[in-house]
Structure formats: C-alpha cells, structure tokens
Amino acid sequence: xxxxxxxxxxxxxxxxxxxxxxxxxxxxxxxxxxxxxxxxxxxxxxxxxxxxxxxxxxxxxxxxxxxxxxxxxxxxxxxxxxxxxxxxxxxxxxxxxxxxxxxxxxxxxxxxxxxxxxxxxxxxxxxxxxxxxxxxxxxxxxxxxxxxxxxxxxxxxxxxxxxxxxxxxxxxxxxxxxxxxxxxxxxxxxxxxxxxxxxxxxxxxxxxxxxxxxxxxxxxxxxxxxxxxxxxxxxxxxxxxxxxxxxxxxxxxxxxxxxxxxxxxxxxxxxxxxxxxxxxxxxxxxxxxxxxxxxxxxxxxxxxxxxxxxxxxxxxxxxxxxxxxxxxxxxxxxxx
Amino acid sequence: xxxxxxxxxxxxxxxxxxxxxxxxxxxxxxxxxxxxxxxxxxxxxxxxxxxxxxxxxxxxxxxxxxxxxxxxxxxxxxxxxxxxxxxxxxxxxxxxxxxxxxxxxxxxxxxxxxxxxxxxxxxxxxxxxxxxxxxxxxxxxxxxxxxxxxxxxxxxxxxxxxxxxxxxxxxxxxxxxxxxxxxxxxxxxxxxxxxxxxxxxxxxxxxxxxxxxxxxxxxxxxxxxxxxxxxxxxxxxxxxxxxxxxxxxxxxxxxxxxxxxxxxxxxxxxxxxxxxxxxxxxxxxxxxxxxxxxxxxxxxxxxxxxxxxxxxxxxxxxxxxxxxxxxxxxxxxxxx
DNA sequence: CTGAAAGCGCTTACAG
DNA sequence: CTGAAAGCGCTTACAG
Numbered sequence: 001x002x003x004x005x006x007x008x009x010x011x012x013x014x015x016x017x018x019x020x021x022x023x024x025x026x027x028x029x030x031x032x033x034x035x036x037x038x039x040x041x042x043x044x045x046x047x048x049x050x051x052x053x054x055x056x057x058x059x060x061x062x063x064x065x066x067x068x069x070x071x072x073x074x075x076x077x078x079x080x081x082x083x084x085x086x087x088x089x090x091x092x093x094x095x096x097x098x099x100x101x102x103x104x105x106x107x108x109x110x111x112x113x114x115x116x117x118x119x120x121x122x123x124x125x126x127x128x129x130x131x132x133x134x135x136x137x138x139x140x141x142x143x144x145x146x147x148x149x150x151x152x153x154x155x156x157x158x159x160x161x162x163x164x165x166x167x168x169x170x171x172x173x174x175x176x177x178x179x180x181x182x183x184x185x186x187x188x189x190x191x192x193x194x195x196x197x198x199x200x201x202x203x204x205x206x207x208x209x210x211x212x213x214x215x216x217x218x219x220x221x222x223x224x225x226x227x228x229x230x231x232x233x234x235x236x237x238x239x240x241x242x243x244x245x246x247x248x249x250x251x252x253x254x255x256x257x258x259x260x261x262x263x264x265x266x267x268x269x270x271x272x273x274x275x276x277x278x279x280x281x282x283x284x285x286x287x288x289x290x291x292x293x294x295x296x297x298x299x300x301x302x303x304x305x306x307x308x309x310x311x312x313x314x315x316x317x318x319x320x321x322x323x324x325x326x327x328x329x330x331x332x333x334x335x336x
Numbered sequence: 337x338x339x340x341x342x343x344x345x346x347x348x349x350x351x352x353x354x355x356x357x358x359x360x361x362x363x364x365x366x367x368x369x370x371x372x373x374x375x376x377x378x379x380x381x382x383x384x385x386x387x388x389x390x391x392x393x394x395x396x397x398x399x400x401x402x403x404x405x406x407x408x409x410x411x412x413x414x415x416x417x418x419x420x421x422x423x424x425x426x427x428x429x430x431x432x433x434x435x436x437x438x439x440x441x442x443x444x445x446x447x448x449x450x451x452x453x454x455x456x457x458x459x460x461x462x463x464x465x466x467x468x469x470x471x472x473x474x475x476x477x478x479x480x481x482x483x484x485x486x487x488x489x490x491x492x493x494x495x496x497x498x499x500x501x502x503x504x505x506x507x508x509x510x511x512x513x514x515x516x517x518x519x520x521x522x523x524x525x526x527x528x529x530x531x532x533x534x535x536x537x538x539x540x541x542x543x544x545x546x547x548x549x550x551x552x553x554x555x556x557x558x559x560x561x562x563x564x565x566x567x568x569x570x571x572x573x574x575x576x577x578x579x580x581x582x583x584x585x586x587x588x589x590x591x592x593x594x595x596x597x598x599x600x601x602x603x604x605x606x607x608x609x610x611x612x613x614x615x616x617x618x619x620x621x622x623x624x625x626x627x628x629x630x631x632x633x634x635x636x637x638x639x640x641x642x643x644x645x646x647x648x649x650x651x652x653x654x655x656x657x658x659x660x661x662x663x664x665x666x667x668x669x670x671x672x
Numbered sequence: 673c674t675g676a677a678a679g680c681g682c683t684t685a686c687a688g
Numbered sequence: 689c690t691g692a693a694a695g696c697g698c699t700t701a702c703a704g
Contacts, residue, residue, distance in 0.1 A: 002680090002681055012690075014692095016690060019683095019690090028690085045449045046682070049681080050680070050682035054681080054684080055684095055696085060433075073409075073415050074415060079410060079415055086409065086436045092439075094437055095434060095454075097434075100422045102429070103428075113379070118384050119384070119385060255621060280618075281617070348675085349675040350697085351700080352674060355699095362674090363673070367674085382698070383698070386698035387697080389679095389697080389698070390680050390698045390700085391699065
C-alpha cells in the first residue's frame with residue numbers, strides 16, 4: 001500500500017495525494033475529501049523512510065545517555081527528566097530514538113555517526129559520569145543538542161543544569177540557621193563533574209558563613225552504592241569526633257550513612273544531622289525520613305524539549321539555563 | 337556526503353560501495369580497502385532512510401507503553417525491564433523507537449499506524465492498566481510483538497508474565513509457615529488484570545492451605561498511591577480486628593499501610609505482619625524493612641529481546657513464558 | 673570481480 | 689486546481 005495505489009484508486013496523481021497529506025491549500029475540496037476517504041478506508045500510512053529521504057527531515061530526536069557511570073535508564077533522575085521531555089517533545093511532533101545497537105559499524109559510541117545515519121533532527125544528551133569524547137564531538141557538530149547536567153559547547157547546543165552551587169549553599173544555610181556550626185561532607189572518591197562542583201560550592205559556602213572548612217569532617221566513599229556510603233560513615237564513626245551535621249552528595253550514600261549510624265547506636269539527627277541530595281522516593285521511608293534536595297525534573301525535561309525545538313528551528317542561540325533546586329525538609333536534618 | 341560521492345572518490349561504482357558496506361564477499365580485496373579508507377577519511381555514514389526504503393528493513397524496534405495507568409517511563413518495573421531489553425536487543429543489532437509524537441495523524445494511539453509508518457521490525461509492549469484496544473490490534477497484525485505482563489494474542493506475538501499465581505501462593509505459604517492463620521489482603525478498588533489475578537490466586541491459595549477466606553480482612557484502596565494504602569489501612573485499624581498478617585498487592589500501598597500502623601501506635605510485624613510486592617528500593621529503608629516479592633526484571637527484559645528476535649526471524653512460534661518471582665524476606669513479615 | 677540501471681515511496685519545483 | 693517528472697540515497701538482480 002503506497003501513495004501510487006492511493007492515487008490510482010482516487011483517480012488523481014501522486015503529487016495531489018502528497019499535497020493532501022501535507023495539508024497544502026491548493027487542492028480542490030472534493031478531490032481532497034475523496035482521497036482522504038480512500039486513505040481512511042485502506043488504512044494507508046505514508047512511509048517515514050521515503051519521506052525522510054525526500055525531505056531530509058526525520059522527525060526524530062536522538063536520546064543519548066552519555067557517560068560510562070550512572071547513565072542508564074535505571075537512574076531515576078534521568079528517567080524523570082526524560083519522561084517529561086518525551087511528553088513535551090511529543091506535543092511538538094517528534095518521536096524518540098534510543099541508540100542501543102551495538103553492531104553499529106563496530107564502534108558503539110560514535111554518536112555523531114548514528115545521528116547522521118538516522119538523520120535525527122536533534123539530540124537530548126543526558127549525562128552520567130565520565131562522559132565519552134564522542135559526546136562532545138556530537139555537541140560540536142551541526143546537529144542541535146541539548147544537554148542535561150552536562151556543559152555542552154557548540155554552535156547548536158545548549159544545556160540545562162541544576163544549580164549545584166545553590167544546592168550546596170542552601171544546605172549550608174539551612175544547617176547554619178538550625179544552629180549547626182560544625183558541618184561535614186560525605187562525598188565521593190572519584191572526580192565527577194557534578195559532585196566536584198557541589199563540593200567546591202559547599203566549601204565556599206561554609207566560608208561565606210564564616211565557618212571553618214574542617215577537612216577532618218570531609219569523608220569520601222569509594223563509589224555510588226549504599227554500601228560505600230555505609231563504609232565511609234562507619235570509618236568516620238570509628239575515628240570518633242562526628243560533625244554536628246553532614247551533607248551527603250547523594251541520597252544513596254546518605255542511606256548508607258544512616259545505616260552506619262543506627263548500627264552504632266547513634267541517632268540522626270540528635271547525634272548528627274544529615275541531608276542528602278536527589279530526593280529519591282525512599283527518602284520518605286527511611287528512619288528518620290531524609291531531608292534532601294529535589295531537582296525540578298519535570299521542568300528540566302519540558303524546558304529541554306522547548307529549547308531543543310527552538311534550536312532546531314533557529315529561534316534560539318546557544319545558551320545555558322540553570323534550574324533551581326528545592327530543599328525538602330524532613331526529619332533527618334533536625335529542623336522539625 | 338553520499339554513496340555516489342564515495343564511489344566517485346574511489347573510482348568505483350555505487351554498487352561496489354554498497355557491497356562493501358554490506359560485507360559481500362565478491363569484492364576485490366584492494367578495492368575494498370581503498371573504499372573503506374575513503375569512507376573512514378570522509379566519515380561517511382549511509383542513510384538509514386534510503387536503506388530502509390530500499391530493503392524494507394528499518395532495524396528499529398518500537399517501544400509501546402500500553403495502558404492509561406501506570407504506564408510511564410516513571411514506573412520502576414518497566415524501566416528495569418526495558419533497560420535490560422535495550423541491552424540485549426542492542427547486541428542483536430537494533431535501535432529503539434519510542435512513540436511520543438502527539439501530532440501523528442491526529443490520532444495518537446494508533447500504534448499499528450505508527451509501526452507501519454516507521455516500518456519497525458517488531459515491538460515490545462509493556463503494559464500498565466486499562467490497555468487500549470489499539471494495542472491488541474497491533475499485536476494481531478503482522479508485526480512481531482512481545483508483551484510484558486500483558487496477554488497478547490496474534491500469530492506473531494508472544495508474551496512474558498510474572499507468575500502471579502505463584503506470587504500469591506508464595507506469600508500465603510510463607511505466612512503459613514511462620515505460623516499465621518488469619519491472613520488479610522490489601523488490594524485495589526479497581527479492576528486491573530494483574531492485581532485481580534493476584535487476588536484470585538491469593539484466595540485459592542488460602543483455601544489450599546485450609547485457611548478461611550475472611551472477606552472482612554480484605555480491604556481495598558482507591559488508587560495506587562501511598563496515601564490510598566494509608567487510608568485503607570486506617571479504616572481497617574479503626575474498625576478493629578486486624579488480621580495477623582497481610583499481603584499488599586503493591587509496595588507503595590504497603591508503605592501507606594505501614595504509616596497507618598505506626599500512627600496508631602501499632603507495630604509491624606508484632607501487631608500485624610506485612611508483605612508487599614515489587615521490591616522497590618524503598619523496601620530496604622522502611623521501618624521495619626518491607627518483605628516483598630521481586631520479579632526478575634533483568635531476565636524478563638533479556639528474554640523478551642531474544643524471543644522477539646526469534647519471532648522476527650521466524651524461529652519462534654507464538655508462546656507465553658512465565659517468569660518466576662522471588663520472595664525477599666526482610667523484617668516486616670515477622671520471620672526473622 | 674565490477675558496473676549500469678531499475679526500483680523503493682515519497683516531495684517539490686514547474687508547467688499547464 | 690492538477691499532474692509529469694526528477695530526485696532523495698540506497699540495494700539488488702543481472703549482464704559482462
């Protein structure tokens with residue numbers, strides 16, 4: 001079933017059928033109705049490959065999960081952003097392509113090649129850690145890109161980030177206002193852009209409140225797992241001398257810390273207040289419930305879709321947008 | 337940059353270039369190397385639309401989230417299955433297409449039309465509740481489909497389900513072996529295939545252990561939210577007369593029930609044991625940690641990919657496969 | 673081992 | 689308002 005068949009059935013030319021499908025105005029109303037009816041009856045659908053080939057427009061947005069770590073569909077933050085992105089970009093008339101093919105030209109990470117192959121009109125790049133160089137090559141190409149939590153340079157790319165500086169300063173501010181002066185940090189023993197940014201901002205923030213940056217109170221877990229947070233906290237407990245309050249760069253690490261505290265008969269927030277970051281669902285259910293930072297994932301996804309659309313349509317110059325995050329106060333921070 | 341340019345640069349015909357790209361053996365080794373080098377240097381990538389148009393093979397698998405409820409990317413179960421599916425189908429050489437376009441021919445849910453449009457080679461259909469008829473139309477078409485937790489009929493479709501019967505009987509068995517005889521159920525006040533199956537199996541299971549099905553101990557929440565579970569449990573507590581143990585069809589409902597218990601000064605499992613279903617991450621952090629049923633999402637995703645691949649290649653007749661689920665014992669069930 | 677040519681199903685100036 | 693025809697970038701018998 002193709003355009004030719006429809007044309008023949010309706011007794012018109014393929015050009016006319018094409019015009020009707022694309023809502024051209026210069027078509028006779030009766031011919032239009034006749035053709036439309038036939039399309040309806042036959043259940044005809046134009047082929048996207050033929051259309052893409054002819055127009056060079058695929059109506060497809062590529063989704064790339066960049067980074068070797070933490071860059072799966074399994075990451076709740078990404079999924080939420082993506083879900084919101086999907087809704088908005090869908091409203092704007094696009095479908096989404098996920099690059100999963102591992103047989104692609106033997107080289108699995110050449111995103112630019114994949115994008116050209118499918119002629120995607122734009123990409124959303126969601127970043128985990130240790131982002132591959134090929135991602136930046138893509139962002140610097142002519143293909144419009146929008147990055148989530150990754151700084152993209154390129155004439156056709158923009159990016160969105162959570163306000164990581166603000167995240168840290170909000171936490172410090174909150175602790176400060178609650179009366180804590182001796183504040184520690186549970187970070188990660190590996191250089192990742194976001195956690196590093198948060199740590200730097202955290203230190204600056206302490207200083208701006210006139211607090212001392214006591215590196216004895218900074219501990220680092222080996223990885224992103226709960227167990228790592230547990231181990232790191234355990235070590236600190238054994239060393240003695242806990243801070244009054246602590247900021248964990250990640251909820252999952254905070255969960256581990258919470259467990260270590262409990263196991264040692266220590267109470268949060270009494271013995272040490274704790275704030276995490278990500279606002280995972282589980283924060284509501286820990287004992288005590290974990291105060292955390294919530295990023296506006298829905299807003300990020302929606303904004304990403306609208307910005308990408310505008311870049312594609314040359315309505316937007318490359319920019320970066322910072323999205324504010326919110327402190328969700330529960331019991332672990334000792335403020336209630 | 338197209339095949340013609342490459343051909344010209346290499347001084348061969350486009351047919352030869354095409355053969356090289358597709359690994360035909362009847363090409364001279366030196367020509368092959370020469371062409372390959374030029375492709376490398378120019379960064380040439382064949383256009384998928386042209387290829388799809390010529391071959392009728394798109395190398396694309398469509399992803400459909402069926403159902404009006406609980407059918408988002410935000411559902412952790414789906415995401416895990418999909419993540420695993422993506423890896424395996426990627427190994428088999430496919431990319432994934434998410435249907436998000438809301439402008440598609442005005443009728444957003446005609447999945448079959450979308451599939452034809454993109455010439456996807458197969459579909460994975462992940463079901464929430466209240467599945468649209470168009471999903472079944474798709475499954476009965478000539479397009480190979482694999483369903484997750486949805487019964488698909490059609491000459492080219494298969495499906496995978498968790499063993500919902502077993503889930504219920506496992507819970508009952510576990511309660512029974514712990515010594516409980518008076519067992520209740522926290523269900524949902526709405527007909528959804530999966531929860532209904534679980535409820536029926538639950539009742540049968542009680543009977544097979546010689547226990548009475550006491551409908552007074554069956555309560556129903558209005559919806560899938562934590563708050564609904566909380567409300568349902570609260571009512572039951574106020575009515576008095578709790579069962580010794582209870583099975584909640586969903587972890588989230590169980591979380592709500594847990595909260596209601598705590599608020600009324602009741603203890604789990606002492607005053608009532610509780611088991612949930614889904615094994616959400618948060619189960620590990622509730623107070624007490626929630627015993628739950630864990631579906632083998634990874635296995636389901638991988639199996640789905642392999643089966644779909646085989647259906648596409650006519651190596652597999654339509655079948656259904658039941659995947660076993662596992663009871664993850666924590667403290668809420670009173671067995672430790 | 674190599675190439676000319678038809679065909680896949682659309683769109684788009686262009687002519688009428 | 690309508691249609692003939694070229695073109696998009698590939699693949700695939702087929703001939704040599």
